[in-house]
Amino acid sequence: MSDNEFQEDKLSVNERLAAEALIVDVEGFEGPLDLLLTLGRTQKLDLRQISILQLARQYLVFVEKAKQLRLELAADYLVMAAWLAFLKSRLLLPPDPKDEGPSGEELAAHLAFQLERLQAMRESAARLMARDQLGRDFFARGITTDVSRVRKVTYTATLLDLMQAYARIRTKDEFRPFVMDRDRVFTMEQALERMRGLIGFAGDWADIVSFLPEGWESDPVKRRSATAATFAASLELVKEGKLVIRQSETFAPIQIRKKDQ
Amino acid sequence: MSDIPEEKEESLFDAPPMAEQERMVEAILFATAEPVTTAELEARMPHGCDAAEALVYLRKRYEGRGVHVVRVGDAWAMRTASDLGFLMQKETVETRKLSRAAIETLAIIAYHQPVTRAEIEEIRGVSVSRGTVDQLLELEWIRFGRRKMTPGRPVTFVVTPTFLDHFGLENARDLPGLKELRSAGLLENRPPLGVTVSDQDDEDDQAVEGQSELFED
Amino acid sequence: MSDIPEEKEESLFDAPPMAEQERMVEAILFATAEPVTTAELEARMPHGCDAAEALVYLRKRYEGRGVHVVRVGDAWAMRTASDLGFLMQKETVETRKLSRAAIETLAIIAYHQPVTRAEIEEIRGVSVSRGTVDQLLELEWIRFGRRKMTPGRPVTFVVTPTFLDHFGLENARDLPGLKELRSAGLLENRPPLGVTVSDQDDEDDQAVEGQSELFED
Numbered sequence: 001m002s003d004n005e006f007q008e009d010k011l012s013v014n015e016r017l018a019a020e021a022l023i024v025d026v027e028g029f030e031g032p033l034d035l036l037l038t039l040g041r042t043q044k045l046d047l048r049q050i051s052i053l054q055l056a057r058q059y060l061v062f063v064e065k066a067k068q069l070r071l072e073l074a075a076d077y078l079v080m081a082a083w084l085a086f087l088k089s090r091l092l093l094p095p096d097p098k099d100e101g102p103s104g105e106e107l108a109a110h111l112a113f114q115l116e117r118l119q120a121m122r123e124s125a126a127r128l129m130a131r132d133q134l135g136r137d138f139f140a141r142g143i144t145t146d147v148s149r150v151r152k153v154t155y156t157a158t159l160l161d162l163m164q165a166y167a168r169i170r171t172k173d174e175f176r177p178f179v180m181d182r183d184r185v186f187t188m189e190q191a192l193e194r195m196r197g198l199i200g201f202a203g204d205w206a207d208i209v210s211f212l213p214e215g216w217e218s219d220p221v222k223r224r225s226a227t228a229a230t231f232a233a234s235l236e237l238v239k240e241g242k243l244v245i246r247q248s249e250t251f252a253p254i255q256i257r258k259k260d261q
Numbered sequence: 262m263s264d265i266p267e268e269k270e271e272s273l274f275d276a277p278p279m280a281e282q283e284r285m286v287e288a289i290l291f292a293t294a295e296p297v298t299t300a301e302l303e304a305r306m307p308h309g310c311d312a313a314e315a316l317v318y319l320r321k322r323y324e325g326r327g328v329h330v331v332r333v334g335d336a337w338a339m340r341t342a343s344d345l346g347f348l349m350q351k352e353t354v355e356t357r358k359l360s361r362a363a364i365e366t367l368a369i370i371a372y373h374q375p376v377t378r379a380e381i382e383e384i385r386g387v388s389v390s391r392g393t394v395d396q397l398l399e400l401e402w403i404r405f406g407r408r409k410m411t412p413g414r415p416v417t418f419v420v421t422p423t424f425l426d427h428f429g430l431e432n433a434r435d436l437p438g439l440k441e442l443r444s445a446g447l448l449e450n451r452p453p454l455g456v457t458v459s460d461q462d463d464e465d466d467q468a469v470e471g472q473s474e475l476f477e478d
Numbered sequence: 479m480s481d482i483p484e485e486k487e488e489s490l491f492d493a494p495p496m497a498e499q500e501r502m503v504e505a506i507l508f509a510t511a512e513p514v515t516t517a518e519l520e521a522r523m524p525h526g527c528d529a530a531e532a533l534v535y536l537r538k539r540y541e542g543r544g545v546h547v548v549r550v551g552d553a554w555a556m557r558t559a560s561d562l563g564f565l566m567q568k569e570t571v572e573t574r575k576l577s578r579a580a581i582e583t584l585a586i587i588a589y590h591q592p593v594t595r596a597e598i599e600e601i602r603g604v605s606v607s608r609g610t611v612d613q614l615l616e617l618e619w620i621r622f623g624r625r626k627m628t629p630g631r632p633v634t635f636v637v638t639p640t641f642l643d644h645f646g647l648e649n650a651r652d653l654p655g656l657k658e659l660r661s662a663g664l665l666e667n668r669p670p671l672g673v674t675v676s677d678q679d680d681e682d683d684q685a686v687e688g689q690s691e692l693f694e695d
Contacts, residue, residue, distance in 0.1 A: 030579060033603025076604065113668060117601060120664045125585035127654040132560035134644045139292035139558040139566055140511040157359040157367070159428045159622070160615060165361070166368035167442045169385060287544030288558040289565055291508075305565050327504030341505040348506055348522050429638070431624045437633045 032080035033118050035059065040115060050115070052108035053091050056084040087111070186216060186226040191233035199242060205255040208234060276309030279318065286315045286337075296336035363393050367402060371424070371433050375406035375417035394418070402427065493526030496535065503532045513553030513643055549648040551639040560646065580610045584619060588641070588653055590665060592623040592634035597667060611635075619644065 029035045039058045040050050063081045066073050090104030102110075132138055190213075198211060208230060216226035234256050237243040247254045276282070285306050289297060302312035316337060320330045323339075331340050341349065359367070366389055369381050381389050397403045406419035420433055430436065493499070502523050507514060519529035533554060537547045540556075548557050558566070576584070583606055586598050598606050614620045623636035637650060647653065659665050 031602065031604030110668065114601075114603070117664045118603065120659055120662070121582060121586050121589065121601060124589055124653070124655055124659065125581045128585050128588065128645060129581055131645045131647075131654070132563070134557070134646065137563035138560040138646060139288075139563075141508060141556065142292045142294035156357070156427075157364050158618075159430070161359070161364050162368050162371065162428060163437065163442055165364040166372055166436075169365055169369065284542075284544035284559065285562060285565055288562040291545045291556070292558050292566055327501035328508045339508070341509050342501065345502060345505040348502055349509055429621055435622060435624045435633065437622055441633050 032059075032077050033114060035062070035077070036080075036111075037115055037118055037122075050112060052111055053088065056088045056091075059084050060088070184219075184221050184225060186213065186222070186229045188229045188232045188236070191226070191229035192236060195230065195233045195237060199237065199256075199258050202243075202256060202258045205246070205257045208254040208256055211256075276311070277307055279311075279315060282306065282310050282312070282315040283318045283322070285310070286312055286319050290319075290330065290337060290339045296333040296338040298336045302337075359396075360393070362390065363396055366393050367397055367420075367424075370397075370403050370418045371420050371436060374419040374433065375409070377409055377415040377417050379415065381418075493528070494524055496528075496532060499523065499527050499529070499532040500535045500539070502527070503529055503536050507536075507547065507554055507556045510555075513550040513555040513639065515553040519554075548646065550643045551649055553639065555643065557646070576613070577610065579604075579607065580613055583610050584614055584637075584641075587614075587620050587635045588637045588650060589656065589659060590667070591636040591650065592626070593636075594626055594632040594634050596632065598635075 029038070036055060036059060039062065040055055042058070043050055043054065060081060063073060063077060066077075087104060087107050091108060095103055134140065194213060195211060209227070211230050211234075212223070212226045216222045231254065234243055234245055234254075238245050242259055243256050244259050245254065245256050277285075286302055289302060289305060299312040299316065302316075303310055306312060316330065323330050327342050327345055328339055329342055331338055365385055366381055369384050370376055373380065373384070378389055378394070394403075400423075401421055402424040403418045404421050406417040408414040408416055424430075425432060494502070503519055506519060506522060516529040516533070519533075520527055523529065533547070540547045544559055544562055545556055546559055548555055579602075582602060583598055586601050587593055590597065590601070595606055595611070611620075617640075618638055619641040620635050621638050623634040625631040625633055641647075642649060656665075
């Protein structure tokens with residue numbers, strides 16, 4: 001993004017303050033479209049006349065600043081940034097006659113439509129909530145037990161009951177919160193017992209994987225369980241001062257060795 | 262509070278016209294579960310209102326109507342005219358929630374129709390009591406479908422238009438599948454260790470297959 | 479039952495005079511907190527009554543009163559006049575405050591119904607959380623509608639009569655600003671660009687305008 005600095009310089013003091021305010025609020029946005037809409041408002045234009053090119057630049061500047069401030073941006077924002085960078089190039093470069101995809105103008109028009117539609121829904125939601133509401137502005141009858149003569153019992157259920165009942169039946173096999181599938185779980189206690197017997201032989205650095213129990217290496221579920229248990233047991237033994245553990249970098253093999261007494 | 266500011270207020274803001282006061286009493290009596298005393302009425306109405314006078318007009322307005330303004334002790338309430346009590350019989354219908362066995366049986370029939378009793382029992386993992394089926398038949402939520410072309414030619418159960426009506430469905434195919442139930446948050450439990458994603462998909466397909474048989478004709 | 483005894487009954491017992499029918503409708507609506515359909519009214523009234531006509535008179539009678547007769551979908555209910563809400567502080571039920579996401583999702587469902595989850599997400603530009611849909615379902619403001627005839631046959635969401643009742647709407651066509659949104663093309667379901675041509679064709683069929691079902695008549 002070579003023109004970022006140029007773009008930043010062009011921002012007025014007010015715009016810069018607004019952009020900074022936005023960065024502070026980054027978690028307040030409900031996704032990239034919401035952010036774009038807010039940025040669009042700073043153009044102080046009718047959404048129909050908004051400059052998508054300018055908006056794309058504003059967005060990219062925003063994302064760049066967020067990166068500089070080391071703010072965590074959700075993947076959605078970065079995907080949108082990549083798309084807007086693509087859109088920007090489409091809008092600025094002369095169209096390639098061999099390219100069959102939609103033109104930059106079409107893409108920009110669609111984005112403008114999306115923004116306008118989201119804005120319209122926002123306004124509609126506000127108007128809906130501003131309506132008089134039952135139980136707040138107008139009220140139903142306070143009692144409905146005027147008469148009580150014939151008593152007839154009928155049974156009722158809601159769609160929610162029905163769906164939940166079905167979900168319950170269809171998943172009852174998975175829903176066993178207190179029954180673990182013991183045959184596929186290697187517990188930390190088991191691992192600890194196994195490791196205590198083995199650490200005597202670990203004079204040199206050895207990959208923790210080589211300590212997995214036999215028959216637990218191939219099945220992914222069993223391997224996960226055994227690895228977790230063996231790792232936890234190793235930590236426990238480190239705490240007890242019997243082992244040393246190391247890992248050269250993230251995701252590198254974890255190695256252990258008997259601690260020199 | 263002293264009397265002086267109140268008097269001042271009274272002169273500044275006149276009480277609403279009597280017709281307006283009558284509307285207010287009407288709305289309060291309608292929306293309040295318990296009978297309301299004139300003191301309570303006046304406490305809720307703007308300053309300077311005369312609830313007793315408004316009640317005289319309101320009572321007169323409802324004379325001979327389907328609803329009356331009646332005195333209950335030293336309080337007031339609105340009640341349906343006693344000669345129309347016969348219309349209220351349906352109001353006293355007591356609705357109870359369906360038992361868990363019944364709702365589960367109903368759900369299986371809705372999702373798997375046409376389905377035999379043996380199939381329901383297999384899915385639920387317990388036997389289906391006669392009373393449960395009878396109750397659903399009586400509610401007219403299920404009916405007998407055509408017999409299955411399997412040994413013994415067992416009867417099947419299907420859901421009825423009354424069922425669709427009660428649950429606000431256009432047809433039983435609109436019932437959401439497991440995946441959709443899960444994404445709507447109606448299914449909180451996650452698959453445990455050992456259940457792979459493809460197993461899950463199979464289950465969804467099954468549910469849909471059960472239905473498709475019925476609706477193809 | 480054959481038709482003959484019914485006809486006899488009709489000639490033996492004439493329907494009550496309209497003034498009496500009006501009283502009956504008044505009493506039933508008054509006694510029932512939930513909206514009542516004309517069909518339900520007539521089922522409870524003596525044979526031969528015309529609830530729809532009685533309702534016309536009753537509505538007129540309550541015009542400008544503290545209590546109104548309002549239409550909710552194809553049902554009717556009595557509700558206090560909304561300008562008197564200030565008198566009712568005592569009755570107000572504290573409702574759980576809806577999140578911004580829930581309010582927007584609700585509005586999108588109301589204006590674009592029937593609408594799929596994917597369409598809601600396309601409009602908002604973020605995924606819809608399970609809690610949001612769950613909350614709206616629990617409030618009974620939305621329900622599952624019929625499935626879309628598109629690949630995957632996704633379920634749709636629509637708003638319910640409870641929603642209409644809560645927001646004082648006669649039907650979903652009365653949503654504020656609906657006409658303007660339609661004529662501005664903002665309820666169109668435009669497929670995202672960049673999809674392949676064959677996909678585009680499929681999706682064009684699906685690109686029916688929101689609320690189209692409501693306007694078929």
